[in-house]
Amino acid sequence: MSPLRVKTISAPLAPGATIGILGGGQLGRMLAQAAAQLGFRTHIYSDETHPCAFDVASSHTSSRYDDEKALNVFAQSCDVVTFEFENVPDETVRFIEGHVPVAPNGRALGLLQDRLAEKNFVAGLGIPTAPFRNVESETEAREAFAALGGGPAILKTRRLGYDGKGQRKIASADSCVRAFLDFGAPSILEGFVSFEYEASVIAARARDGAFAAYDPPKNDHENHILRRSTVPAPLDQARAHEAVAMAKTIAEALDYAGVLGVELFVTKTGLVVNEIAPRVHNSGHWTLDACLVSQFEQHIRAVAGWPLNDAARHSNAVMENIIGTEADAFASFAKNPAGLHLYGKGEARPGRKMGHITTLTPKA
């Protein structure tokens, strides 16, 4: 795939225009619904046969992400293209960028697909991260473990991990080497950060540089999967402002257009950036029910060259994921006075995100 000159958007897209979305999971599904609310058509491109986003989109294509012919037809049908997951091959995005504007930009995506590049980028902005070392050999595996003080650490593949996949806890130099050999891929060793809890900033940046962030939620995980987001997080105001400022610095440095999720460790001594997701984020799903404008609508607004809208929330919220066979209890969820969102996925595989449910309480 030969990268061509990158296309950009100059005026806000008119309703009736088509927004292309790479990826057909629940994030693509909720993006397509937000796009439809603003009068846009959507075209979903996925390498799955019938992903759940197809059911709510105006049109869809099922093909490989390196199928240039299909990508070309897809690009021709769209006025702008975005993506719903960070593991879409960045070559795919760069190919499409030659035909039609893409947001967020392929450079930002490429950078954030590599945990090492991401960490170097964040650290280069003067923003705290976990201590980290590159691991591309057995020797580096040993050296990295020693360099991080020989304490507990986590080895992660540099690419393609999610929900704890491609991650392993490391307690010795030997186990670091074994994990690296098991992964068989360039990895990064991260020192363990002792945190009080995890939080995140869901923020949007428009093409004109405008920025809007939702109040940070506190995030609880189970088995490496997000269990629950509670907003507001118990951050004092100065800390909350600091968290949002970090997200703004990151978005500006990436010349970002769209929504991004910045995962944070809240420690006794300050905030540490854990990970940046160049997309709408699971810990922002509560915005569908607790805000006038959800993260999905903000993303579509940014992608379409529209102004962002107010990110204020009208209620406090607790968002709980519905995972795997938990979805079988739909009749019990249906009884809750809560915002219920089911993703229309057929098979309730273990660990699969099937939906979420958000409970609101009045803002204090």
Added chain:
Amino acid sequence: MSPLRVKTISAPLAPGATIGILGGGQLGRMLAQAAAQLGFRTHIYSDETHPCAFDVASSHTSSRYDDEKALNVFAQSCDVVTFEFENVPDETVRFIEGHVPVAPNGRALGLLQDRLAEKNFVAGLGIPTAPFRNVESETEAREAFAALGGGPAILKTRRLGYDGKGQRKIASADSCVRAFLDFGAPSILEGFVSFEYEASVIAARARDGAFAAYDPPKNDHENHILRRSTVPAPLDQARAHEAVAMAKTIAEALDYAGVLGVELFVTKTGLVVNEIAPRVHNSGHWTLDACLVSQFEQHIRAVAGWPLNDAARHSNAVMENIIGTEADAFASFAKNPAGLHLYGKGEARPGRKMGHITTLTPKA
């Protein structure tokens, strides 16, 4: 079309089931989006070639409402069927009822499609209506005008009117005859009701008889088209309860499942029912932004045999329709800190509802 035995639903439909919707306008579109949120698939049936609801539905059929073959295929693909407009031929609904459960039921639809039957039904429940007379001949036209006291009145066709179509103001017996001859169809003469303002109740009734109503909005019309709904209406609490009680009485008498809209005149001496819409209603669109659960979700819940959800609103709201070429100013609407909903309709014909915008304020 031969009416068969009517099918009913016994258990709540599981996510993944398909909800059929007759009609492909903005109401069908917003119903399809609500259905998708709960994990349902949708199949839209419309006699238009590409109505706006097709763009957000899992599948769609474009054919005539008397095409038994297409209706049969449609019915086979659905687990339950509903409709988004009251002018779907009731023969169509009764045909489908023989194959798959339909909600609201065809009997309620048939009754409410005829303004005379509707008025007789409401009056029979002891609920005030405007004075009315049936007009099926020139003689009846004269007699009706005299019987209503010779004052200002409105002649309406008994069937198929909406947004002021098939309606004419009458000031004399002669003009009543002329209007009747122009319409060339059975009509009803309604005495003019001197009202302070119009309000409406948007209410849902579940298959198990549970009932939930939103707080009544005040509705302002321009050129016979709804311009704006403001919630809450300036009704005192007793009057608001009375309005909701009327809607409940009506829904129960119809053995109704789904959302219905009851339009009311608020007069110095009390409430008068103007019209009943057996469907989600334009004056309930604010529920999308001001409530956890919108009228569209309530309707889908009722249709799918699910429990209703809480109809409380978290904010006060003003919903304004975007009509005809007003939609060209999308870039200006996009700047408002408001809930913007555009229906993805191609052509901005005069009087055509292209979208709506809802402004929220905190509840007093």
